[in-house]
Amino acid sequence: MQERVLRVLEYDKMKEQLLPHAGSSLGKQRVRSLKPSYSLEEVQKEQSRTAEAGKVLRLKGSAPLGGIRDIRASVKRAEIGGSLNASELNDIASMIYASRTFKTFVQQMVEDEIELNVLPELTEEIVPLTDLQREINQALDDDGRVLDSASAELRTIRQQIRSHESAVRSRLEGITRSASGRKMLSDAIVTIRNDRYVIPAKAEYRSHFGGIVHDQSASGQTLFIEPESVVQTNNQLREAKTKEAYEIERILQALSASVSGYTYELSSITDVMTEIDFMFAKALYARSIRASEPKLNENGKLQLKEARHPLIADEEIVPIDVSLGEDFTSLVITGPNTGGKTVTLKTVGLLTLMAQSGLQIPCMEGSEAAVFGSVFADIGDEQSIEQSLSTFSSHMTNIVSILENVRHDSLVLFDELGAGTDPTEGAALAISILDFVYSRGARTIATTHYSELKGYAYNREGVMNASVEFNVETLRPTYRLLIGVPGRSNAFAISERLGLSREVIDAAKAQISTETNKVENMITSLEESRKKAEQEMESAAAIRIEAEQLHQELQEEVSRWEAEKDRLLQSAQDKASGYVQQAREEADLIIGELREMQKNNPSIKEHQLIDAKKHLEEAEPEIAKPKPKPKKTKPSVDTLQPGDEVKVESINQKGHIVEKANDKEYTVQLGMMKMKVNKDNLLYISRPKQVETKPLTAVRGRSAHVKTELDLRGERYEDAMLQVEKYLDDAVLAGYHQVSIIHGKGTGALRKGVEALLKTHRNVAETRLGSQGEGGSGVTIAQLR
Incomplete structure (x- = not known):
């Protein structure tokens, strides 16, 4: 059953998309063996690994994963005492280097205060086998050739080989350059036969050179001769090469023995790097399909926002919103053929399997997926000629198996339930099957053409109608999924658009029962109401935006008016004060003159001067001062709460309390800006009657709740x-x-x-x-x- 569900929901095709994102053969093997998990804990673990790899890619752009090799067979052979070849040893060194590089990469991110949970724990298991890597690299080059530095004995042997080769070639090249040699040789070159240096001599001069004939040309006219003068040196060369082969084998055996001492660590490195490569393959795939991490639950609740099928090209796909498991547990989708019903089923099924495989799903942020104990699907025509099964029989065989195994934690997908037989019996059977699955507590999505099932969804608690929208004007489906509205028959409307006479259409309508007409009229009314509601919602949204803009403009205008009023009032006060000051100065001057006159005219009494000054002061105009605005009560620091409206007095701006920062400061939201303000600088204005308080996440260094x-x-x-x-x-x-x-x-x-x-x-x-x-x-x- 499981393999069939994976096949019909195209799970393997999805894995083929994922496969190229793995960087090593180990990662690709891990992808090929990928299967959905049915444990919430396991799924959460895998989702967190994918999310962490995605976080690294967003912040760093890439991860150093080069050099990962499949060394499992080599490690196993070394463990039982086998000798590894140079290529296998180089792969082991490459794997050690790759693991060390990645571990250093993770440690650097932790030092940079990037919050990671999974990768530090995984790389903790990596033992940096620096000595083993250095030992292999000092003995072998990148092409697998054993270096002279691998051992002192090998260096001596190779020096002897080079010396013997030089001696042999020197003697033979002397023969090829001589006048007699050019006469007796077919070609003036030195070549190799049977791993020995020889010269190509003409057959008639065989006896002149002596030595050993190693080969001859096809015509027999040329003999490849090792002259007697170089036989001894060639023998020494051959002996030295034999020693070289023995020494190389000894070095490889010693390196293999070194590897055998770290088989546990190497196996652990292989497992960790395989998992890391797989994590980043999932993250790279998520980025390629614009996927997001879903919220997970085991309550059977699905909330997919703008869900897209990953196997359909972006320019062709129409995102859909699907909800299930909260207000209703069964969804009956109706609509025309090619309208997207089957695609909806496959999208829900495949995205559920992807989520349960630890993969992010191509939906908007905030989508929610359930971890089901089992997923069943009856989709497509699997008619079997060999088994002599009709389409109906094939579907029923599968449905029987589903009904035998369905449980409360199952997701069941039925495509064209009850199709392939008499419509009346098929509809009755479909209703009975849906009732049975519903009674088991499973979550169900079914597609159908039967109008009886539209009424079924209205009459059953926990069952909801849905439809795929069809544009009668263009005669094309829009592929939008409309939950809560059943699909209506478009046969008459389409036929009329295509030119069928009104007489024939009216006659056809007369054949339909009154109940069917009522259902169709009800559906038509629902569709009209939905469209009207959508239009009104768009209009209300536009009005709201316009009102917000107007409100903002009015607030700005009032602020400008208040500022201008205060400026004019202050200007008038300053001007009036100037006049008064000038009058005082003139009065003081006059009094001074009067006192001078008093000296010459004793008849002017002191009390008369005092009375005159008093009259001058009484004549001083009173400057009208603005009435002070009633101040709001400033509560104590302990009474301010999140949501309270306050005024920041230093900048004359209103805002709302977000949280208490410390004993002396509050965090205040001022428009799009947050700032910390001293409590003495805050003026309390009002408090909402009902404030929904939600716990705030404190920012710790690198914030864990802000996405990248x-x-x-x-x-x-x-x-x-x-x-x-x-x-x-x-x-x-x-x-x-x-x-x-x-x-x-x-x-x-x-x-x-x-x-x-x-x-x-x-x-x-x-x-x-x-x-x-x-x-x-x-x-x-x-x-x-």
């Missing part, structure tokens, strides 16, 4: 720009040096907006579009300051 990528696909332009602003601030606080902004390709408007914002942002050093492996022009990579 922001996905804007599907967002409106204004919302997207606000998200980018906030995300960049969070990423800088998290200490990231590089982040990815996923905006998709589309019309390019969102990409241009993101690029324009990034170029002017204070925390962005430079930007570039993603490479082929990073999402291409659908992603912008930003280097942060």
Whole structure:
């Protein structure tokens, strides 16, 4: 059953896509043996490994995984005392080097305060066999040739070989250069036969050279002779080469013995590097299909957002939203042929298997996948001529097996349930099968053409209708999945669009029962209501944006008005104060003159001067001062709570309390900016009646809750720009040096907006579009300051 499900859901084809991302034969073997797990704990473990490898790729671009070799057979042979050849020893040295390099790479990331959990634990098992690697590298070159430095004995032997070869060639080249030699030789060259140096002599001069004939030409006219004068030296050369072969064998045996002392460590290195190569293969594959890590549960809940089938090209696929297992556990999908019903089934099935295999799934962030105890699928026409089974019989044989094994933790996928037989009986059978699976508590998605099943979904608790949308105007499916709306028959509408007479269509409609008409009319009404609701939602969203913009403009205008009013009032006060000061100075001058006059005119009394000055002071105009605004009560530091609206007095800006930073400061959200403000600088304004408080994750050095990528696909332009602003601030606080902004390709408007914002942002050093492996022009990579 399991192998059949993997086949019909095209699991093996998905693995073929994954295979090229493995960098070694070990990783490829691991991919080929990949199977879904049915344990939540195991799936979570594998997903965390894939996510960590993906994190390394996002932050570092790549990982050093070159040099991984399959050394298992060589290690096993060394363990039982066998001798390894030079190529096998070089592979072992390469594997040691690869493991040491990767372990150093991970240690450096940890020192850079990049939070990793899986890789440090895995590389902890790697023993850096530096001495063994050095011993092999000192004895062998990259081509597997044993070096002279491998041993003093080998160096001496090779010196002897070079000396003997030089002597032999010198003597033979003397013969070829002599006048008599040129006459007696077929060609003036020195060559080798039977591993001995010889010269090509004409047959008639055989006796002149003496020595040994090792070969002759096809015509017999040329003999390859080892002259008697070099036989002894050739013998010495041959003996030296024999010693060389023995010494090389001894060196390889010694190296093999060294390897045998580390078989456990080498086996551990092989296992670890295999797992690491597999981890990064999964991460690279996830990046190539723009996948994300799903939330996992074992409650049978599926929430796939903009799910895409990984085997369908991006330009052809239409993302779908699928939910199951929360408000309903069975989903009945209706709609026309070629409308995407089967693709929906296969997408849900394959993405579930991928998630349970530790692979990220091609969905939006925040999607949720369940870990099922078993997955069953009856999809496609598997009619067997050999078994003399009809299409219906073939399907029923498979369904019988499913019903025998289905459990509460199963996912069951039925394609065209009940098809291939009498419609009435087929529909009744389909309803009975769905009831049986539902009673077992399994999660079910079924596709059908039967209108009876549309009513079934309405009349059963826990069952929901869905349909694939069809555009009657273009006579083409849109491939959108609409949950909650059953598919209606489009036969009459399509026929009318194609030119069938109205008379024939009306006659056909008269043949349909009243109940069927009621169902179709109800579905039509639902579709119209849905479209109207979508239009109203879009209109409401536009109005909301416009209202927010207007509100912002009004707030800015009020602020400007308040500032201008305060400026004018202050100017008037300053001017009036100037006049008063001038009047005082003139009055003091007049009083002084009067006192001088008093000296000459004693009739002017002191009390008269005092009265005059008093009258002058009473004549001073009163400057109207603005009434002080009633101040808000500033509660004690212990009474301020997250969500409270406050005013930062030093900058005259309103914001909301996010959290208490320390005993003297609070973190305040001011628009898109967060800042720490001293409590004495805060003025309490109001508190929401109901505040939903959610636990905040404290930022520890490198923030664990800020992702290194922001996905804007599907967002409106204004919302997207606000998200980018906030995300960049969070990423800088998290200490990231590089982040990815996923905006998709589309019309390019969102990409241009993101690029324009990034170029002017204070925390962005430079930007570039993603490479082929990073999402291409659908992603912008930003280097942060």
